Amino acid sequence: MIYQFIPQLYYNTIGQHPPIMTIRDGDTVITTTVDARGWDNNGESAATGGNPMTGPFYVEEAMPGDTLAVKFESITPNRDWAWTTNMLAPAVIEPYVAASLPASDIVRWTVDVSQGVAYLKEPSPGLAELKLPLRPFLGCFGVAPSNGQFISTATSGEYGGNMDYKGLVAGTTVYFPVSSKGALFYLGDGHALQGDGEIIGTGLEISMDVRFTVSVQKGKKIGWPRGENDTHWFCIGNARPLDQALQHATTEMYRLLQEDFDLMSSEASLLLGQAVEYEIANMFNPAYSVVCKLPKSVLSQLYREKRVQ
């Protein structure tokens, strides 16, 4: 089934709120998200700021201990402007330099979806010619966290949340560990593009049209969000500091290699040691996010006989 859903209310926590729609394994949803401050496609305030979420979607088959897969088929800005801050976050700069930075302002960008580019509306001379390619993704999405918690959409954890990973573009499938009946999937916080680390605290914040399809992997137990695109498998760890976020991401990939590719400790270590790639997704939110990746071109070389068992 393909559903169209027009949100009327938005949540600023991810938890066991009453579902706004029930869907089933294999269903597709076409919906919209407002931006991080709650501004919609018309630039009007539709929700309270702080990453208001569309959802939750209750997925009929999903039970605690399962995995929910969400394939993003399209993520498209639905207005022609975005906003960002304009000053580096203190956490990414040496303390004595951070102390010298001016206060941050909000600036506006033109987002030209047909040309696939964004540029500052009123650039200062140094950036007058700057045009950056669009790479739209959602900064915050996930499922209800464990133990009945309701957690602010400012942060993230095993359940997903505000990971702000620029790699989560259309074409990507993301996997979440399910902790509550129906999984309760939320989404929002669209970015038209963003650098690594979200180091000024925002991407190009914008409202989005989104199309996604869910599926449930019964009895498949994972620890942290995993994902897959044409070229890579990846795992996301969310924590502070970066060291710990990286530990979660690497541990999840190590488990993926053991469980899904039947590798021993030494095999997984040798492979990761020489082929792993990392991305720093965000170093701004209460939990930082680090992504541990392996190329499918490498994974495809793993001993087949074992994998088909």
Add this chain to the structure above:
Amino acid sequence: MIYQFIPQLYYNTIGQHPPIMTIRDGDTVITTTVDARGWDNNGESAATGGNPMTGPFYVEEAMPGDTLAVKFESITPNRDWAWTTNMLAPAVIEPYVAASLPASDIVRWTVDVSQGVAYLKEPSPGLAELKLPLRPFLGCFGVAPSNGQFISTATSGEYGGNMDYKGLVAGTTVYFPVSSKGALFYLGDGHALQGDGEIIGTGLEISMDVRFTVSVQKGKKIGWPRGENDTHWFCIGNARPLDQALQHATTEMYRLLQEDFDLMSSEASLLLGQAVEYEIANMFNPAYSVVCKLPKSVLSQLYREKRVQ
């Protein structure tokens, strides 16, 4: 001038040791390095282990406060095998999983320079078909550190050292802040290839033939190693934990944008926020290394009139 230098002794600290050769701005050196344990191209022990260095090369024009540029023209394995460890470092894994890992062993890889690939000499079944493309670089190189220090080649700092950054392949130019007369350039610790983070504690450790050319930028003052290749400018920060390494790298790039591209704080912030890329070079050594990168395709869009002044 092009010099050929055959090392006879090697140092395990970087500091103001007596120079083994004096060269000048523009000179090229062809030399060799032994591997991290001191084994040479014949697989014989030529030096005491712990990243023994070829050098130091005294660069005539270099004075404290200058920048030394080193362009690597070639870095080529000069034997047909390399070694690695085979177990993830505890620092990159969740503590309770780290506690369950077996002890690490040394394993050997075949390095086929003509085919440009490496593979395990005696793979267990899971990795029997694995072939990885070579990407040779030097793990440890740099200039004498400040204040007359002599620092172990296990670690790194503003002066370079054991950064283990897989991006430092042939074709790259690296810039170092000069702290002592003659700069005193050292090099060694070749890796035939390596993943991000050096997360098993080694790349494919191997001896190398190296060709490099030095130049001196008089009066150009930088804070941390910078580098340049066909596609990017980058800055390297070395410290623990990852957060601090990233802070140094980002601060150095912020200065580069201000000094070399005349950007204001807000311009540098807007650009970095939406276009920065990070790499985790190593998360194993006493100082971790993080690389902050900007694409030349983006930098080339910066307002020209300012830059040519």
Add this chain to the structure above:
Amino acid sequence: MIYQFIPQLYYNTIGQHPPIMTIRDGDTVITTTVDARGWDNNGESAATGGNPMTGPFYVEEAMPGDTLAVKFESITPNRDWAWTTNMLAPAVIEPYVAASLPASDIVRWTVDVSQGVAYLKEPSPGLAELKLPLRPFLGCFGVAPSNGQFISTATSGEYGGNMDYKGLVAGTTVYFPVSSKGALFYLGDGHALQGDGEIIGTGLEISMDVRFTVSVQKGKKIGWPRGENDTHWFCIGNARPLDQALQHATTEMYRLLQEDFDLMSSEASLLLGQAVEYEIANMFNPAYSVVCKLPKSVLSQLYREKRVQ
């Protein structure tokens, strides 16, 4: 008023659960808490493990933006045994040593309240003579967090929670920032004694009789838990890593000195620089806790005329 409250149900999250009792500024409550696994004074399972909380108590006058003061008049173990784990947490030991530690077991201690000591029930020879003085406190207590969140009692934040600070003994007054109507105060997770850092992951876990009195400071806005005993004022920061927990605690103390003692930046800095004391409360929970303290003997020397204004 003095109320006696016998809990029937316990919560494993801190949030806006329905109050179990409404009290007013100045009221005193006499109640009990079960231990971290939910075992009560009879050693029977009375609640689901993971720091089950007694409460929440709704404090009539408390509104968002106020401060809730809780004075602990007595915290007394109400059974004669406690349990602990018996192995150091990996986070407090060098990684390669952590990897060599045996798995942790649960061991029992005798708690002799009349003698004021605890000792192992079945000690191995090395600890056969060990008797440690009791110092009972509550590991986890606080008020509903901001933004309608419900957060697991495993962790902590601005609202308090699982701070496991051994200094929070009877005689201490703790101050919390109120985020929801009625504050909603919870308490539990008694420890008969504990070392700094809770570095084996438990104190002497035990059920307690507790007596406390609440008061509301209308319009007094604080950022993190503060506290006071006969000798010190202190502030608690909860975060990972230790560096960040310490930053929160120090910042809160810096604000306390500015707001409650009228000090300028330089005065607060000079005082803290030469008189501050830190305690590491826990380095085990998802958020670590660091305590920033100043002796009342020093604070009493601050310029009086300013303070009485």
Add this chain to the structure above:
Amino acid sequence: MIYQFIPQLYYNTIGQHPPIMTIRDGDTVITTTVDARGWDNNGESAATGGNPMTGPFYVEEAMPGDTLAVKFESITPNRDWAWTTNMLAPAVIEPYVAASLPASDIVRWTVDVSQGVAYLKEPSPGLAELKLPLRPFLGCFGVAPSNGQFISTATSGEYGGNMDYKGLVAGTTVYFPVSSKGALFYLGDGHALQGDGEIIGTGLEISMDVRFTVSVQKGKKIGWPRGENDTHWFCIGNARPLDQALQHATTEMYRLLQEDFDLMSSEASLLLGQAVEYEIANMFNPAYSVVCKLPKSVLSQLYREKRVQ
């Protein structure tokens, strides 16, 4: 033997500099140190700033693998004033607050040794009545580091160095792992008093008269500085971030309990878990310092029969 030594030159690195005096196990030295900027007892510049060291003293019997014990018999300020900075270091404050702090100035304190107190020479009103008790100690001392390194006196490591631990007062014995022939002991950077963490970047910086006695423990191998006073045994870990410094300190104490008190893993863990105390020595230098302590009143309860074996 008791030697008097009047320093003529000072070093700003700790390493294998030529000894200024040879002494033997059991010998006592009476000497002086200049302050962190090189100012002596007359307030005159006697050395280049950055913790200039008196020494090195060559201890005849000390060989790599031994332990050098240094008992401080007296540490006494030898002038009547000290200096400090006056602003919190950015590392100890939340980043957005740190960015709002004014720049730091140098201020002078009167040091009255006969009364045992210090107070600001020109206090602003808020601190007009402040008098703090003296507690003189040396901020930086240690032995030549391993592998022939020469390391700046700004930082610290296994060999000691700039630990700035306020507990290292007269009456304390400190133990260092010896890495080079003669150990090569250095000392300097006196503080008349200091708070935990050295959080404004200085203690009360002052020149000192020092009397110490050395002894050599042949074949006793330790990993990090250890110490002992009337009430405690302690171990010091030096690293960034705090988490890692604490790991080194705890690991060294764990080894001390195993080696010197014959405890098993579980016994050492149980003891540390319920009796450990931590101090944050410095959170300012390139390496932070954390101290792991155990009371002698607890250690004296350990099973004797095992200990006397």
